[in-house]
Amino acid sequence: MLIELLPLLMFLAICVVLMLGYPVAFSLAGVAMIFAGIGISIGHFDPTFLSALPNRLFGTISNTTLIAVPLFVLMGVLLEKSQLAEELLGNMAALFGRRRGGLGISVVLVGMLLAASTGIVGATVVTMGLMSLPSMLKRGYDPSLATGTICATGTLGQIIPPSIALVLLGDTLSSAYQQAQLNMGVFSPKTLSVGDLFVGALVPGLLLVLLYMLYVGGVAIVRPQLAPPASDLEPPPLKDLAKGFLPPVLLIVTVLGSILLGAATPTEAAGVGALGAALLAAARGRLSLSRLAEVSQETMKVTCMVFMILIGAAVFSLVFRGFGGDELIHHFFDSMPGGVVMATALVMLVIFLLGFILDFIEITFVVVPIVGPILLAMGVDPIWLGIMIALNLQTSFLTPPFGFALFYLRGVAPASVSTAQIYRGVAPFIALQLLMLLMLAMWPGLATWLPGLLR
Incomplete structure (x- = not known):
């Protein structure tokens, strides 16, 4: 009985090791190899199964879809360093700030544009925290509402394309889709691409932005003292508004439009986005050699982290399947x-x-990789499943104790804002994300309608 439960023990072991704080990539590969050694010693794991490992690792490294990851990271870091977000937030705050809840709604709108242009949660939360939190607190906003709005808006980079999370999830689900077809003995030319997830995420992402804005506006109406108007702000001149608003919007339209129209793959569009971000930074005189070196180093760090985790996950999933873990879960389902x-x-x-x-x-x-092939073999739509998982994963940035958006904001928030206030502030937004997840479960067409239309 214990031998049959080895796959589950392996999964529990990796969760414990990760909770202890060990590096993710090496934990995945290390735990997998330890269990493989145990399985070989008791005669319950075929060592020849590991012969597939070199081909699997080579396939991961040479995957052209994943080239989009460093390019989108480069695009996001360039936009962050060029201070486009600072100009945009200042203009939006001046435009809406004189209304009750206007500053909060401005944060949501700017966060949406940052999510669509950077796709990096940490960069968005830190940028918004540094720029907007002091302004909101100065004008009488409730600390919980202000911090919750910033944290939740920062996580929009998970669901609004072009999102690095959707790139990684699309590649993983594509492999799961192929595995499901293989398990069913079906050989269909139909595949799942990252572009499908980008298109499918548009409607749910925009609906989630609308829910955030309705919540902030509703709080301002019901309890106006929590989100007072900023009477000292003056609407910006149209020229300044256009100067701050148009460049990032044009970049977003170029990147997403080329994907939606089928003119470019996500990888090609990522290259266009990185080049466009570099040109915008250069046009503002903010692309010096020292800054370019800083951007390149940051991009390399994130890219190496992602690919090392990919390699570790490939080893883990191979050993897990070698123990018959996928069959065990399939039988359970x-x-x-x-x-x-x-x-x-x-x-x-x-x-x-x-x-x-x-x-x-x-x-x-x-x-x-464990549950994907099983659910897809049971007839679940791959695009709908991908968006459901992406929305669900978005909550992981807000749920304590390891919600990274909470850590990012805590690092830049003033000492007057307590950690408890940040935690209380994100609770309603977690509920809104779960509401969006429920809406998507009840109406799958929210994710599948637009991809079907474009096809």
Whole structure:
């Protein structure tokens, strides 16, 4: 019985090791190899199964889709360093700030544009925290409402394309889709691409932005003392507004439009976006050699981290399958009452709970390769499943104790703002994200309608 439970023990072991704070990539590969050694010693793991590892690792490194990751990171870091967000936030705050809740709504709108132009949660939260939090507190905003709005808006980079999370999730689900077809003995030319997820995420992402704005506006109406108007702000001249607003919007339209129209793959569009961000930074005189070196180093750090985790996850999933873990979970899902609905609900619950203790990259590369092929083989639409998982993973940035958006904001928030106020502030936004998840579960067409239309 213990031998049959080795896959589950392996999964529990990796969760414990990650919670202890060890590096993710080396934890995944290390735990997998330790369990492989145990399995070989007791005769329950075929060592020839590891012969597939070199080809799998080479396939990961040479995957052209994943070239989009460093390019989108480069694009985001360039836009952050060029201070486009600072100009945009200043103009938006002046435009809406004289209304109750106007500053909060401005933060949501600017955060949406930053999410669509950078896709990096940490950069968005830190930038918004440095620029908007002192202004909101100075004008009488409730600290919980201000910090919650900034943290939640920063996580929009998870769901609004071009998102690095969607790139990684799309590649992982594409492999899971192929594995599901192989398990069913079906050989279909139909595939799942990152572009499909980008298109599918547009409507749910914009609806989530609308929910955030309605919440902030509703609080301003019901409890106006929590979000007072900023009467000292004057609407900016049209020229200044256009100067701050048009460049990032044109870049977003160029990147997303080329993908939506089928003129470019996500990888090609990422290259266009990185070049466009460099040109915008140069046009403002903010692309010196020292800054370019800083941007390149930051891009290299993030890229190396992602690819090392990819390699570790490839080793982990291979050993997990070698123990028959996928068959064990498939049998569990098949025997579960409620069929595919209950199986999907259970997976979403597990991902949500894991978000309290694990990062979205860890969940994407550990959980999705295990459950993805099984759910897809049960008939779940791959685009809908990808957007559901992306929305669910978005909550992992806000759920304590390891919500990274909370850490990012805590690092730049003034000492007068307590950690408890930050935690209280994000609670309503977590509820809104779960509401969006429920809406998507009830109306799958929110994610599948636009991709079907464009096809």
